[in-house]
Amino acid sequence: MKTFTNRVPYKEFLSIVPHPVIIESLTNKYPVVIEKVEGIAKSRHTLGKIIPKLQHVQMKEYGYHTGLLKNENLVHTHVNPLVDQVTAPSKHEEEKYPETYRKHAWPQVEGYQEAVRDIFGVIQQCAHVMAGHLDGHVIKTLKPDASKYQSLVQMTKESQMTTARSFYYRERRASEDGNKPSFNFHYDRMNMSACIKDFFYLNGQEIEQPDGAGLIFNTKNKERYQLRLKEDEVGFHIGMTYHILSAGIIPAHAHAVYLPNTEGLSRASQAFFFSPSPHIEITPPVQFDNIASSLPEDEGVVPKHIGLTNWQPGMKYTDWNEAIVRGFKKVFFNE
Numbered sequence: 001m002k003t004f005t006n007r008v009p010y011k012e013f014l015s016i017v018p019h020p021v022i023i024e025s026l027t028n029k030y031p032v033v034i035e036k037v038e039g040i041a042k043s044r045h046t047l048g049k050i051i052p053k054l055q056h057v058q059m060k061e062y063g064y065h066t067g068l069l070k071n072e073n074l075v076h077t078h079v080n081p082l083v084d085q086v087t088a089p090s091k092h093e094e095e096k097y098p099e100t101y102r103k104h105a106w107p108q109v110e111g112y113q114e115a116v117r118d119i120f121g122v123i124q125q126c127a128h129v130m131a132g133h134l135d136g137h138v139i140k141t142l143k144p145d146a147s148k149y150q151s152l153v154q155m156t157k158e159s160q161m162t163t164a165r166s167f168y169y170r171e172r173r174a175s176e177d178g179n180k181p182s183f184n185f186h187y188d189r190m191n192m193s194a195c196i197k198d199f200f201y202l203n204g205q206e207i208e209q210p211d212g213a214g215l216i217f218n219t220k221n222k223e224r225y226q227l228r229l230k231e232d233e234v235g236f237h238i239g240m241t242y243h244i245l246s247a248g249i250i251p252a253h254a255h256a257v258y259l260p261n262t263e264g265l266s267r268a269s270q271a272f273f274f275s276p277s278p279h280i281e282i283t284p285p286v287q288f289d290n291i292a293s294s295l296p297e298d299e300g301v302v303p304k305h306i307g308l309t310n311w312q313p314g315m316k317y318t319d320w321n322e323a324i325v326r327g328f329k330k331v332f333f334n335e
């Protein structure tokens with residue numbers, strides 16, 4: 001399968017804002033890859049020794065598990081701790097927004113929280129810089145009334161809801177159709193998502209990323225690409241929240257997870273999702289009526305309408321978040 005080639009060296013990432021390669025990639029629905037990010041390879045190596053242990057952790061031993069995937073013959077562990085901490089302003093709010101204020105606990109795996117937080121420290125810095133690239137491009141393109149544009153830099157710095165999600169997928173049964181995704185095409189709901197190089201194992205031994213395995217993106221020109229990162233790289237892609245806040249200038253990226261039908265194969269990944277704080281209004285700075293049609297129906301997203309038809313200008317992130325999570329659970333999980 002084709003792989004992405006657009007890469008931005010870390011030093012350029014820090015100095016050229018907005019970087020033309022970042023904008024070209026993200027507007028065409030490719031993730032963008034920052035290369036030679038300092039501090040990532042070592043922290044990733046530490047996490048790599050710990051992350052396989054997640055598959056043995058009982059669901060009840062940690063705070064939040066979205067459950068087993070519907071109609072899928074594979075084991076899917078999904079650890080979803082908040083690296084930020086958001087506290088409900090009242091008991092009423094806590095009950096009204098169970099997904100937003102859900103209590104999270106880290107699984108009891110020695111060194112896991114420290115390893116994830118180490119990586120998060122580096123990725124959070126990258127996310128602040130990435131937000132500056134996006135703000136620069138959107139402001140230049142839309143020329144919005146300054147009082148109406150919500151700065152992504154500010155939103156990223158003030159966010160209290162960033163999640164660090166570890167996924168663990170184990171192999172399908174031999175009878176399964178190897179071409180079926182492990183997690184079907186979807187848009188992330190957040191502003192942006194970041195990931196590091198996945199871990200693949202064959203019968204417990206770490207192996208290189210197999211062809212066609214891992215995150216697959218559907219680009220604007222309807223080509224499918226595999227994301228293939230190196231140990232010292234960070235990939236970023238865009239979610240529905242920033243799609244709306246940028247009035248579609250920076251579109252959400254349709255993506256899926258594939259795991260080839262190979263006995264003994266498993267995949268672990270570590271992703272970070274940058275969300276606005278709960279009270280932020282998800283309203284673009286200019287008139288933007290065509291939200292559903294700006295995310296094409298032929299991108300393979302199942303179902304096409306998740307989150308999109310629920311959005312109204314002036315909606316708070318909490319309200320939208322609750323509606324989307326309920327939608328996702330109905331479609332993807334046995335809940």
Ligand SMILES: [Fe+2]
Pocket residue numbers: 186187188255
């Ligand atoms: Fe995703």
